[in-house]
Amino acid sequence: MSDICDVFCYDEEKVSKLKLELASYDTVSMTKIFKALADDTRAKIALMLCRTDELCVCDVANVIGTTIPNASHHLRLLRNLGLAKYRKEGKLVFYSMDDEPIKQLISMALEHSKERKALA
Numbered sequence: 001m002s003d004i005c006d007v008f009c010y011d012e013e014k015v016s017k018l019k020l021e022l023a024s025y026d027t028v029s030m031t032k033i034f035k036a037l038a039d040d041t042r043a044k045i046a047l048m049l050c051r052t053d054e055l056c057v058c059d060v061a062n063v064i065g066t067t068i069p070n071a072s073h074h075l076r077l078l079r080n081l082g083l084a085k086y087r088k089e090g091k092l093v094f095y096s097m098d099d100e101p102i103k104q105l106i107s108m109a110l111e112h113s114k115e116r117k118a119l120a
Contacts, residue, residue: 032081033081033083033102033105036077036078036081036083037105037106037109039074041064041066041070041074042074042077042078043106044063044064045060045064045071045074045075045078046078046083046084046097046102046106047106047110048060048063048064049084049095049096049097050097050103050106050107053096054087054094054095054096055094055095055096056092056093056094056095057071057072057075057092057093057094057095058071058092060075060095072093075095078095079095079098082098082099083097083098083099083102084096084097084098085097085098
């Protein structure tokens with residue numbers, strides 16, 4: 001039994017419609033979001049930022065058990081992708097999530113993983 005189709009195109013009308021629709025999407029931006037969140041450290045940081053209003057870089061490092069430069073590197077990447085924002089207060093730098101839909105995506109992914117774990 002093969003998981004490959006023996007036909008070139010089953011529903012040509014549907015395929016044509018979806019090709020046009022796909023061409024109108026910015027899949028590169030979408031891919032960047034998923035790539036940023038695919039890293040375990042950045043996923044943890046994003047989750048923490050979703051659970052609170054803001055966190056100092058040193059507190060992020062403390063929670064995830066890493067160095068301040070490493071936490072800062074990951075936070076900067078999230079900021080450069082437009083997922084997080086920051087503010088400075090003297091020598092302190094505070095980060096927060098900058099995108100409500102991303103917060104919702106992360107919350108949905110967390111709930112989904114909890115449900116999958118409960119079923120296992």
